[in-house]
Amino acid sequence: MFVRGLKRKCFDGEEDIEGTLAGIKAIPSYNLQRQSLLDMSLVKLQLCHMLVEPNLCRSVLIANTVRQIQEEMTQDGTWQMINTQSTGQTSLDRLVSTDILCRSSREQAEGKQVPGYSSFSKDFEDDQTQDSSETMSTSSSVQTPRNLQSNVWEMENPQESRGNFQKSLDQIFETLENKNPNSVEDLFSEVDNSYYDLDTMLTGMMSNTKMGHCDGLETFSSPTTATSNSNCKSDLNELDHIVEILVES
Amino acid sequence: ADIISTVEFNHTGELLATGDKGGRVVIFQREQESKQQPQRRGEYNVYSTFQSHEPEFDYLKSLEIEEKINKIRWLPQHNAAYFLLSTNDKTVKLWKVSERDKRPEGYNLKDEDGRLRDPSMITTLRVPVLRPMDLMVEATPRRVFANAHTYHINSISVNSDYETYMSADDLRINLWNFEITNQSFNIVDIKPANMEELTEVITAAEFHPHHCNAFVYSSSKGTIRLCDMRAAALCDRHAKFFEEPEDPSNRSFFSEIISSISDVKFSHSGRYIMTRDYLTVKVWDLNMENRPMETYQVHDYLRSKLCSLYENDCIFDKFECVWNGSDSVIMTGSYNNFFRMFDRNTKRDVTLEASRENSKPRAVLKPRKVCVGGKRRKDEISVDSLDFSKKILHTAWHPSENIIAVAATNNLYIFQDKVN
Numbered sequence: 001m002f003v004r005g006l007k008r009k010c011f012d013g014e015e016d017i018e019g020t021l022a023g024i025k026a027i028p029s030y031n032l033q034r035q036s037l038l039d040m041s042l043v044k045l046q047l048c049h050m051l052v053e054p055n056l057c058r059s060v061l062i063a064n065t066v067r068q069i070q071e072e073m074t075q076d077g078t079w080q081m082i083n084t085q086s087t088g089q090t091s092l093d094r095l096v097s098t099d100i101l102c103r104s105s106r107e108q109a110e111g112k113q114v115p116g117y118s119s120f121s122k123d124f125e126d127d128q129t130q131d132s133s134e135t136m137s138t139s140s141s142v143q144t145p146r147n148l149q150s151n152v153w154e155m156e157n158p159q160e161s162r163g164n165f166q167k168s169l170d171q172i173f174e175t176l177e178n179k180n181p182n183s184v185e186d187l188f189s190e191v192d193n194s195y196y197d198l199d200t201m202l203t204g205m206m207s208n209t210k211m212g213h214c215d216g217l218e219t220f221s222s223p224t225t226a227t228s229n230s231n232c233k234s235d236l237n238e239l240d241h242i243v244e245i246l247v248e249s
Numbered sequence: 250a251d252i253i254s255t256v257e258f259n260h261t262g263e264l265l266a267t268g269d270k271g272g273r274v275v276i277f278q279r280e281q282e283s284k285q286q287p288q289r290r291g292e293y294n295v296y297s298t299f300q301s302h303e304p305e306f307d308y309l310k311s312l313e314i315e316e317k318i319n320k321i322r323w324l325p326q327h328n329a330a331y332f333l334l335s336t337n338d339k340t341v342k343l344w345k346v347s348e349r350d351k352r353p354e355g356y357n358l359k360d361e362d363g364r365l366r367d368p369s370m371i372t373t374l375r376v377p378v379l380r381p382m383d384l385m386v387e388a389t390p391r392r393v394f395a396n397a398h399t400y401h402i403n404s405i406s407v408n409s410d411y412e413t414y415m416s417a418d419d420l421r422i423n424l425w426n427f428e429i430t431n432q433s434f435n436i437v438d439i440k441p442a443n444m445e446e447l448t449e450v451i452t453a454a455e456f457h458p459h460h461c462n463a464f465v466y467s468s469s470k471g472t473i474r475l476c477d478m479r480a481a482a483l484c485d486r487h488a489k490f491f492e493e494p495e496d497p498s499n500r501s502f503f504s505e506i507i508s509s510i511s512d513v514k515f516s517h518s519g520r521y522i523m524t525r526d527y528l529t530v531k532v533w534d535l536n537m538e539n540r541p542m543e544t545y546q547v548h549d550y551l552r553s554k555l556c557s558l559y560e561n562d563c564i565f566d567k568f569e570c571v572w573n574g575s576d577s578v579i580m581t582g583s584y585n586n587f588f589r590m591f592d593r594n595t596k597r598d599v600t601l602e603a604s605r606e607n608s609k610p611r612a613v614l615k616p617r618k619v620c621v622g623g624k625r626r627k628d629e630i631s632v633d634s635l636d637f638s639k640k641i642l643h644t645a646w647h648p649s650e651n652i653i654a655v656a657a658t659n660n661l662y663i664f665q666d667k668v669n
Contacts, residue, residue, distance in 0.1 A: 037502060040560060053312050053338075056400055056419040057450045057469050058565045061506045064448055068502060 034069055041066045253656035255643055259323040259331065262647040265293055265654055266333055267661055268318025272302040274335055274388075276346060277663075291652075293663055297346055299388035302337040314339050320405050322414070324427075332391070334414060338401040341416050343392035343427065351379040397423050397433045404454045410461040417454035417466060420447075424478075436484050437466060437476065452567075453513045463488075465515070465522055471508030473524060475535065491522075491533050493540045503555040503564065511567035516576040517648075523579055525570040528552060530581050530591065545591045545598065548583045550621045550632045563637050574649045582641025585630065586657045587617055603641060603655045603662040613667055 041062050047054075251269035258265050265277040278296035305314040316337055324332040330347040355377040359365050400418035407414045415424050415436070422437035437454075441447050454466035462478045474487035495504065507527035514523045521542070522533045528549055531541035547568075551558060558564040563584075570581040582588045583600070591598045600617045608614055620629040643656040651666040 034502075037556070037559075044562075053310075053401070055565070057452060057509070058562075060447060060450050061469055061509060061565070064505055065502055068505070 034073070038066060038069045038073075041069070252659050253643060253661060254317050254319060255321050256645040256654045256656045256661070257321045257323060257333075258645050258647050258654070259333075260325050260648060262649060262652070264296065264323070264331060265645065265663075266321045266323065267654075267656065268301065268321050268335055269659075270315075270317045272300055272304070272316030272318060272337065274299055274301045274318060274321065274333075274344070276331075297386040297388055299344070301335045301342060301344065301390075302340065305339075319402055322405050322407050324407055325411060334405050334407065336402050336405050336416065339395070339398055341394040341402070341405060341425070342390050343394075344388050345391045346386060346388045349385045349387060350381060350383075352382040353377040354380050392427065392430050394425055394430050394433070397425075403452060406454060406456045406464065408456045408461050409459055413461075415454060415456060415464065417451055419450040422451065422454055422464075422466060422484075434482070436478060436482070438483065438485060452510050455513055455515055458515050458517060458519045460519070465513055467510035467513040467524060469509040470505065471510055471526060473510065473513060473522060473533065489535070489538050491538050491541075493531070499552075501555065503559060506559070506564055507555065512569040514570060514572060516572050517574065518576055521576070523570050523572060525568050525581055527564060527566075527568075530570050530579060532579070532593065543593065545579070545589075547581055547589055548587075548619070550619055554632070558637075561637065563640075566640055566642065568640075568642050569644065571644055571646045573646045573651070580644055580646060580653065582644055582655070584637050584640050585635040586639040586641060587619075588641045588644060588655055601664075603657040603660075603664075604639075605660075614664065 044062050045059065045066070251271040251273065253267050253269050255268040256265070257267075263279050265279075267275050267277075269275070274297075275295060276297045277293035279291045279293050282291050301318055302316040304316045306312075307314055314337065318335050318337060320334075320336050322334045324334070324343075326332075330345050333344050333346070335342055335344060354361070355375050357366075357371060357374055357377075358368070394416070398416065398418045398421070400420050402416050402418045404417040405414060406417075413424055413426050415422055416433075417423075417437075420438065420440040421435055423433040424436045425433045437451070439449065439451060448470075450469045452467050452469055454464060457463040457465075463475060464478070465473055465475050467473045471492065473491040475489035475491070476484035477488040478484060480486070480488065495508075510524045510526050512525040515521070516523065516532075520535060522535065524531050524533065524541075525547075528547060528551060530545045530547060532543040532545075533541045555564060568582050570579060572579055577594055578590055578592050580588060580590045586602050586604045587600050588603060589598060589600050600619070601614045602608065602617050615628075618626075618629045619635070620626065620631055625631050639658060641655055641657055645654040647653070653664050655662040655664065
């Protein structure tokens with residue numbers, strides 16, 4: 001926990017802050033720099049590495065840094081309750097930014113490890129293909145809800161995605177501070193990302209209870225999957241889901 | 250030439266292996282010392298080159314598996330052949346490197362070109378004889394240990410029993426028997442039930458050099474755990490836990506990142522462990538868990554630059570560290586092709602540079618200095634002029650002599666003591 005007035009080592013060129021007057025002057029600068037660090041960290045987490053799996057150690061360290069900043073901001077009182085009435089005017093902006101947030105976070109999430117494979121690694125046999133074929137056959141029975149979730153993230157249906165997120169955004173806006181988000185950038189920085197980034201970064205799973213915004217999807221009728229690529233990835237998520245069920249049973 | 254990703258001497262120091270980003274392994278052999286040219290004391294020349302790993306594609310996850318060699322570890326030698334383990338992110342392979350300098354001639358059933366002879370045409374029998382041929386070094390994969398790691402392998406370590414070895418990835422450590430490739434024992438698993446709760450990963454692991462039941466692993470939170478495999482099959486509970494309490498005056502948002510340990514190495518004696526985090530190298534006594542015995546600053550001038558280094562991702566660079574044969578000197582790399590050596594007895598340290606431009610072959614290396622303040626003396630280099638793309642992550646020290654191998658991106662430098 002930072003005590004105001006102590007020298008900050010985390011920012012380049014930061015000068016010694018001594019005395020209350022100087023401390024007061026420096027406070028906005030500190031908040032700004034902390035904010036930029038948070039933004040930078042979120043961008044780092046969202047860089048999608050489509051071909052090669054991202055470095056888990058790096059992701060965990062960045063995620064921990066983001067958590068630390070968020071905790072401090074919560075304690076500082078910077079992370080306040082939002083005035084819901086003001087959301088109406090800029091709701092479209094927020095939808096856009098959250099969509100971008102979710103789109104790249106989904107791509108990041110798909111780059112992550114499949115946690116379900118842990119069950120195989122413990123007593124791995126040579127008949128890996130047999131195992132995977134078993135899971136694939138059972139995956140078809142729970143295909144529908146998984147398709148829904150994965151399709152939410154599809155860029156082919158941006159309008160639908162935005163509609164899906166309305167319910168979740170309402171939840172999120174309750175925790176946002178109303179700080180006149182003039183730019184997408186500002187809003188981007190203020191969204192309570194714990195709903196999305198950290199958790200989706202670290203889980204390959206879509207069926208995450210913390211992601212309450214996906215509850216609304218259960219009632220959606222299944223839109224057709226557009227490309228074979230999305231099929232592959234939705235199958236992948238189904239596989240995760242199935243294996244997790246198998247492991248827990 | 251590709252970027253070198255690992256460097257390792259074998260147990261006698263006769264061979265030096267390097268692995269690169271393209272999945273290739275190049276082995277150098279020390280030349281026999283000749284009386285005619287005593288000053289060319291045992292140079293290293295290329296002995297064998299082979300492709301260890303190929304790029305793969307995981308169809309289930311739609312992801313590429315890099316062929317980059319993360320680590321090479323030698324096995325001790327029992328016979329004329331050499332054995333080494335090499336690993337990429339997912340698969341460990343045991344390679345046999347052997348020499349062939351004789352060739353059998355005079356087969357009965359096939360002629361010199363290898364074509365089969367008609368048995369009915371054979372009227373006499375002869376015994377094939379071995380005739381000398383040009384030396385050929387062959388590398389053959391003897392074992393492939395695959396499909397046991399969900400996450401990326403960061404370490405392999407041969408056990409002192411020479412029958413088993415371990416492979417460690419971000420969340421798990423597996424124990425293998427060299428003879429068995431379709432099974433491995435999971436001995437450490439720090440994967441949380443809910444991946445959302447993941448806050449710590451395994452960064453390096455190594456077996457104790459003498460006690461085949463003990464090993465250590467380091468984490469991204471700057472802790473080291475010593476585990477005893479006799480205690481339980483799954484060593485999730487450590488026998489010893491090494492962690493230095495945080496210095497509150499140095500606390501920043503980057504504290505955790507720079508405390509993440511990138512390498513851990515037992516001393517040859519087995520009494521100490523050395524750890525490398527972003528700014529320091531620490532030597533720990535196995536008998537003292539609450540703080541390190543010695544701490545050496547590698548490049549403390551970077552402490553005020555952490556934000557920039559975070560931005561350009563350099564803060565995540567994983568530097569390795571090595572002991573010399575007698576455990577009296579430790580060495581690690583830095584930026585700008587600098588590497589540092591610390592003498593534990595005299596407490597003196599030196600910064601040297603691995604670069605062709607700044608030193609001639611066979612010339613004594615000139616110590617370098619980085620200046621932090623305003624006034625830069627001649628020959629000093631200022632912090633802002635450092636080239637952060639030239640990083641020395643991998644170094645190796647000959648097991649008994651003062652010969653070091655330094656990997657500077659795609660170049661390998663070998664330095665040795667000056668002969669009088």
